[in-house]
Amino acid sequence: MASELQRTARPLARESLGAIALLLFSAPALVFGIFLTALKLRTEHRCDGFMANACSTGCGIALSDPWSLVFGVPLSAYATAYYAVLVLLAAFVGLWPTTFVAPARLPLLLLGLGGLGVSLVLGLYLSFGLGSWCELCTLLYLANLGVFLAAWLLAPEGLVPTLLRGWRRIELVGLTIITVTVAAFLSLVLVQRRIYNEAAAAAARDRAQFTSLTCSEEQIRALPPTRLALPAAGDTEVVAAVFIDLACAHCRKELGFWRDYQRGLDPQPARPRDRKSRPRPGLRVEFFHFSADPACGSLDSPALQRNQSCNAAIALECMHTLAPDPEDPLRHAERLFALQDGPEPFFALGRLAGLEAEVPGLLACMDTAAPLQRVRRHIAFGVQAGLDAPPSTLLVPFADGRPHGRPVAFRGGGKSLEFVDNAVAEARVRSRSDD
Numbered sequence: 001m002a003s004e005l006q007r008t009a010r011p012l013a014r015e016s017l018g019a020i021a022l023l024l025f026s027a028p029a030l031v032f033g034i035f036l037t038a039l040k041l042r043t044e045h046r047c048d049g050f051m052a053n054a055c056s057t058g059c060g061i062a063l064s065d066p067w068s069l070v071f072g073v074p075l076s077a078y079a080t081a082y083y084a085v086l087v088l089l090a091a092f093v094g095l096w097p098t099t100f101v102a103p104a105r106l107p108l109l110l111l112g113l114g115g116l117g118v119s120l121v122l123g124l125y126l127s128f129g130l131g132s133w134c135e136l137c138t139l140l141y142l143a144n145l146g147v148f149l150a151a152w153l154l155a156p157e158g159l160v161p162t163l164l165r166g167w168r169r170i171e172l173v174g175l176t177i178i179t180v181t182v183a184a185f186l187s188l189v190l191v192q193r194r195i196y197n198e199a200a201a202a203a204a205r206d207r208a209q210f211t212s213l214t215c216s217e218e219q220i221r222a223l224p225p226t227r228l229a230l231p232a233a234g235d236t237e238v239v240a241a242v243f244i245d246l247a248c249a250h251c252r253k254e255l256g257f258w259r260d261y262q263r264g265l266d267p268q269p270a271r272p273r274d275r276k277s278r279p280r281p282g283l284r285v286e287f288f289h290f291s292a293d294p295a296c297g298s299l300d301s302p303a304l305q306r307n308q309s310c311n312a313a314i315a316l317e318c319m320h321t322l323a324p325d326p327e328d329p330l331r332h333a334e335r336l337f338a339l340q341d342g343p344e345p346f347f348a349l350g351r352l353a354g355l356e357a358e359v360p361g362l363l364a365c366m367d368t369a370a371p372l373q374r375v376r377r378h379i380a381f382g383v384q385a386g387l388d389a390p391p392s393t394l395l396v397p398f399a400d401g402r403p404h405g406r407p408v409a410f411r412g413g414g415k416s417l418e419f420v421d422n423a424v425a426e427a428r429v430r431s432r433s434d435d
Contacts, residue, residue, distance in 0.1 A: 015101045018154035019094035022108070025146035026086035032139055033080035039063065039136075040074050041196060045203035061402070062126055062134035064221055073193045075122075079140055081188035082115060085181050086147060093154070103174035105155050106166030107181055112151035115144035131400050213380050221403055223396065224381050225374075227320040228287035228329055230262045236398045237282030238427045241407075243290035243382045245301075245390035246316065247309035247346055250412070252337045254391045255330060258285045261420060283424065284398075287333065289313040289378040290390040296372070297379035299389070310375070312336050312347040315355070315362060317371035323359045387411065395427040405430040 040063045062068060068075055089108060092100045119141040126133055155162040170178075217224055223241060242258055244251035262285045292301035296310035319332040335355070339346045349363065356362050365371065385394055386409060397405035408427045410419075 014156065015097050015154055016094060018150050019090050019097070021150035021153060022086060022090040022147060023094065025143050025150060026083045026090060029140055029143035029147075030080060030083035030087055032136075032143075033076050033083055036063075036076035036136065036140075037074050037080060037192065037196065040068065040076060041199055041203070045200045045207075047207070059134040059136050061130055061132045061400075062137060064402075065130060067125070071193075072197065073189055074196065077192040077196060078189060080192060081185045082111070083143075084188055085185050086111060088184065089177070089181070099173065100177070101154065102169075103171065103177055105151075105162055106170070106174065107178050108151040109155055109159070109162055109166070111181075112144075112148035116148045119144045129400075213377065213384060217377075217381050217384075220385060220394075220396065220407060223286065223403065224288065224377050226286050226288055226378070227324070228316075228333060230259065230285040230329070232284035233281045235282060236284045236401065238284070238424055239396045239398055239403075240283060240285045240424075241288060241394040241396055242285065243288045243378070243387055243390055243392045243394075245289075245291050245293075245304050245309050246312035246333070246336050247291075247293075247304045247307035247340070248390050249340065251391045252340060254393075255287070255333060255337065257415075258287075259330060261285075261417075280424070287330070288382060289316075289375045290382050290387070290392065291375060291379065292390060296375050298383055299379060301389070304390075307344055307346040308348055309346075311349065311352060311366070312339075313375040314366050314371045315347070315352050317374050318362055318365035319355070319359050321371070322361055322365060385409065395423050397427045397430050 043063055070078070086108075089100075089104055089111075093104050093108075122137070123141060126137070152159055157165070213224070223239065240258060240262070242254055244254060262280065262283055264280050289296070290299065291297065291309045291313045292299040292304040293308060293310035293313075294300045294305060295308075296313055316332055316336055319335075320329075323332070325331045335358075336347070339351060342351065345351075352366075353363060382392065385407065387394070389411065392409070392411045395408040395410075396403050397407070399405075405427075408423050408430070410423060
């Protein structure tokens with residue numbers, strides 16, 4: 001009688017151990033998945049500095065990557081739903097092994113293999129795609145390995161036989177488990193999506209009361225979008241973010257300086273015949289509005305306000321929208337700068353009306369809200385970065401297509417070639433030193 005009881009207890013011991021292992025791996029991972037979702041929300045939408053205390057640079061890169069959201073849902077929310085389903089299955093298998101162990105073997109093994117595969121793909125993407133590593137994410141990768149081993153433990157026939165033969169053994173209970181698993185997973189994802197989007201919208205409403213910047217822009221992990229850009233030759237290593245006011249004479253010179261500098265020409269040769277090409281690969285130049293006309297933002301310069309530079313900034317945004325020039329993105333800016341050669345105020349609506357023949361609908365576009373919002377976003381970014389007057393420049397180190405390291409800032413125009421060369425070199429060094 002004792003030997004008979006021992007024979008019936010042996011398979012239960014293995015199955016109970018598998019259920020316990022599954023619970024021990026999936027339950028902490030469930031809590032940690034919720035933590036990562038909250039961390040992403042606070043990092044991307046609340047900007048409360050929590051990331052700096054809880055996460056390294058690699059984790060910050062992973063959470064701010066565009067692929068950290070799939071169909072508007074953070075990857076950590078999918079992980080949370082995954083582990084919640086596993087906790088539910090582990091509870092049923094552990095409490096009622098006779099009923100649920102056999103039909104749950106194949107679903108659990110598929111879930112384990114799926115989690116292991118996702119971990120492998122994400123780990124490779126972080127290592128080779130982003131050139132970084134997320135220490136916090138590693139805990140979930142290890143949990144997925146443990147889930148896979150626990151599911152394998154629940155399959156006494158072995159991994160391959162269970163996968164091959166399990167499909168032929170699916171009965172009503174097994175089909176019910178698969179259906180409930182899929183439904184529970186999708187329901188949990190959708191619920192988290194609703195909660196996350198509502199929390200993000202509330203955070204955006206709160207932040208809109210005092211800034212138009214995203215958290216990435218506020219922390220200079222991203223630059224605001226601009227159409228005034230000269231692309232780099234090859235991979236971008238440094239972005240020269242040049243902040244200009246279209247009524248500023250020095251800013252007009254800055255435009256020409258950076259156009260020539262980015263092409264590899266000496267903008268200030270001692271003699272005309274000394275104008276030689278000096279290629280500067282990896283340098284991208286982007287121009288941002290920094291109108292000191294209070295009509296556009298927080299900056300205030302009476303001279304620039306007198307020439308209504310806010311009108312010029314809005315007009316430039318509309319010109320790029322209505323008549324984009326992909327071959328020369330600076331053409332419209334140069335056209336507006338040329339109005340400085342006329343009488344003041346340079347950018348009164350009457351003078352801008354003369355551009356209607358070139359850009360039909362210009363004045364109507366200037367009456368809309370979108371171009372002014374883009375201009376204010378540029379100004380807010382420059383002020384957040386510590387700039388106080390145009391022209392000013394931020395040399396932002398880049399790596400893997402995103403800001404990486406502390407920017408080099410300098411104010412005022414008329415910088416020498418050697419000064420800018422040294423500043424660009426310093427920005428490159430900062431990028432490498434922060435790796």
